[in-house]
Amino acid sequence: MVDNKRTFTAPQSLLESNLTFPNDEPSLTTITVTRERCVDPSLIDSFLRFLRHGSDDIIRQKLNNYRKASSNGKNKCKEFLKQELYPNWQIRNNIISFCENEAANIKTETDQKFNNIGGSVIEPITDARIDPYAARERVEEQEAQYRDWTKVTEWVANNRKIEQILTSTTDGILRQNCEQNEDYLKQFSRFCKDNA
Numbered sequence: 001m002v003d004n005k006r007t008f009t010a011p012q013s014l015l016e017s018n019l020t021f022p023n024d025e026p027s028l029t030t031i032t033v034t035r036e037r038c039v040d041p042s043l044i045d046s047f048l049r050f051l052r053h054g055s056d057d058i059i060r061q062k063l064n065n066y067r068k069a070s071s072n073g074k075n076k077c078k079e080f081l082k083q084e085l086y087p088n089w090q091i092r093n094n095i096i097s098f099c100e101n102e103a104a105n106i107k108t109e110t111d112q113k114f115n116n117i118g119g120s121v122i123e124p125i126t127d128a129r130i131d132p133y134a135a136r137e138r139v140e141e142q143e144a145q146y147r148d149w150t151k152v153t154e155w156v157a158n159n160r161k162i163e164q165i166l167t168s169t170t171d172g173i174l175r176q177n178c179e180q181n182e183d184y185l186k187q188f189s190r191f192c193k194d195n196a
Helices: 012-016 035-039 042-057 059-069 073-114 134-177 184-194
Strands: 005-009 030-034
Touching (some): 005 073, 012 042, 012 073, 030 035, 030 042, 035 042, 035 073, 035 134, 042 059, 042 073, 059 073, 059 134, 073 134, 073 184, 134 184
Antiparallel strands (some): 005 030
16 A cells, blocks of 8 residues: 655635634645545644635635725736635645545455455455354455445545536636636636646
8 A cells, every 4th residue: 555645735815815714614725635634634624724715715705805905806806716716626636536546456455465466366255054154254354345435435425516516606706706708617717727
């Protein structure tokens, strides 16, 4: 197993803002993501909540702040997207992708460990007449082996769905407050390619 990890820091604009958070939850501004954190994602969830609240949850307020600071409406939107929103979305996307890759690695390692190495089965299946509990134990062992993979895969799917809802809602708000005919989700894809 490769000891994989990545550190993420919230965008500077978020760190400089005086955000207040619901339930007085302490804000987590930097996180090192590992396989263990993907399997038990409570810390990652806190970090994602911080990022989501700092951009998508209060987007109207953020746009108003930029509007006050800039006389040109188009520039204020571009500035907000480039400095705050897209970097925030990119970090969230990268964290979820990291865990998605770890889930694939867990699956591959577990397949190799549990099933085959070079095409031969490691553990012979015991005849049920000799050990009537062997089949059940084997199934339980297999379920245990794949539990982490299932947990991370479900977490990734759930967070992809959350991101899809948030970015879609934010896209609608941006169309109302900035350029009506812009596709902000496509712009974000270009931003990610340019800042990979």
